Amino acid sequence: MNAERMIDRIEKLAQCSRSVRGVTRLAFTKESEQANHLVDGWMKEAGMKVRRDALNNIIGRYEGMDPDAPVLLIGSHLDSVAEAGKYDGILGVIAGIEVVHAMHENGIVTKNPIEVIGFCDEEGTRFHTTLLGSRAIVGSLSEEDLEARDHEGVTVAEAMQAIGMNPDQYGRAARDPQSILGYLELHIEQGPVLWEKGQSCGAVAGIAGQSRFEFKVEGQAGHAGTVPLSMRRDALVGAAEMIQAVERIALEYESVVATVGKLAVLPGASNVIPGVVEGTLDVRSLHDETKRNALLAIIEEFHRIAHRRGLVCHIRRVMDSPAVVCTSQYVQTIETVLAQRGMKPLRLVSGAGHDAMALALITDIGMIFVRCKEGVSHHPDEYASPEDILESATVLMNVALRLTT
Known part of the structure; x- marks a missing residue:
């Protein structure tokens, strides 16, 4: 696992912003397309085949020994709130790419395929509606959702057309639940518990x-x-x-x-x-x-x-x-890996929403929270240390290996 590579990529994505202060990267914009282009290249460097689905989620696939086996999804979102920090959502995508990159460099091939996903819109900042990308994959997105408008009166459908997408095809993003093994998401905690406890990462018990x-x-x-x-x-x-x-x-x-x-x-x-x-x-x-x-x-x-x-x-x-409870097997697996790496099996509750909430409708989910300085998030001062990023990404890789071998 390469912490320097992850930090460099996080910094490069932070430049894909319409604001000078913090990061402002909204769905279906020039900035989001710049981010997708970078992620596309990094996924290919990590040995993945890359595609974009019908809602512009970017997906990299690392083939398994059994191509027909259910796929383990690892992901988070690439959009941001206005004047956000560098790590919210982004860290989960970059850590997922790094997991596959490390496997590829070391010749590790799992039984199940692994796909890393960068969701197009989780925050809902532009259109005042959340989880567009993950709800499309789950199949719960509707035509009505595509009529949501931003502050300039542009609909989701119109914004998709502006970057060359056909909004009429949004339903093709939906995945067959039988084709999915489960979903893992690594995310900064956005709260102070890990900071106060002095631990790099912890397992998420559920989402409020x-x-x-x-x-x-x-x-x-x-x-x-x-x-x-x-x-x-x-x-x-x-x-x-x-x-x-x-x-x-x-x-x-x-x-x-x-x-x-x-x-x-x-x-x-x-x-x-x-x-x-x-x-x-x-x-x-x-x-x-x-x-x-x-x-x-x-x-x-x-x-x-x-x-x-x-x-x-x-x-x-x-x-x-409604509240979403993380799959007990996944929570226990994360806790086992934490213990093996000398950490306490801390269970945390997320008060913030995540793409995992949507994926829980069709598959098992697990989440790993990463310590962020003083619990600050949705702010330019948001910060996760290189040491914590490396440790949490290593935990993510070990959990993924346990679930796919």
């Missing part, structure tokens, strides 16, 4: 289910100097109490995290009592029933607060995805 809502609190705007406090129907004061309730209730449920991440206060003048507040609510947990119970308690409290203050609260569900 996520529910997103939009809420609107309606009160009565008025003059800030003439309406007594006792007679006000201040939407912002009510919303503030609701936000505190979100934190209080979430703390009562183990494994639940809840966030109010966006607020708009209207009319938004310093001398006017806020009449309307619009906001977002994000609730996540590895246990769907626990998440559901916490949500019911939060929603009930929102309405109770609104009623007491003479306000009206509207809540609309935007998105709901």
Whole structure:
């Protein structure tokens, strides 16, 4: 395994960006095509045959002793959020290529074929929809998904056409579940647990289910100097109490995290009592029933607060995805390799979504998290050390060998 080669490739991909600060690489753009071109060449250097599927996922195949045997998929995504770090998604693709490169250089051929995948769109930054690439492979993508628009009004279908693709063929990206052995994904943790524990990598037990809502609190705007406090129907004061309730209730449920991440206060003048507040609510947990119970308690409290203050609260569900539990055999295999390399068998829960969530619909999944400095992610300061990258890629290779021989 060659850490210098991996670092060099990560740095080269970071240059495929439309922003100077951090990395901004959106799906079906000039920057994503530049990244695909680089990855294509590296996959071929590693001894793989390369193709792009009908949704522009780039796939390198390393043939096994039995070409008809189910294939082990190793992958992650090549797109980014705006002004992102260098490692999110990218590290998983580069580590997968390095695993195959090391096997190729050492004459190792596994029974099962191995395919490394760079998914075209996981973050959903451009079109405000997530997991386009992996959902296409699973077969859960729809024509409606191709009509999602970016901020300039360009649809997914139009963006595909702009780089020479035929969006009508998107269904051809779907894979037969019987042809897949399983899926492995290596990814930076995007949290502080490994950093605090002082360990290079760990096994992922599962990916938290996520529910997103939009809420609107309606009160009565008025003059800030003439309406007594006792007679006000201040939407912002009510919303503030609701936000505190979100934190209080979430703390009562183990494994639940809840966030109010966006607020708009209207009319938004310093001398006017806020009449309307619009906001977002994000609730996540590895246990769907626990998440559901916490949500019911939060929603009930929102309405109770609104009623007491003479306000009206509207809540609309935007998105709901169930929790995904990683395959126990894969988790145990990762833990065995960790122990053999002198590490603790740490099990981590991912609060962020990953392509593995989609692949879990059709095959077994396993994930390896890599320590990132202070848990910082989705930010230019995102960082994983060469030592941790090498160690985690070595763990990935050993897990892949155990699953394919």
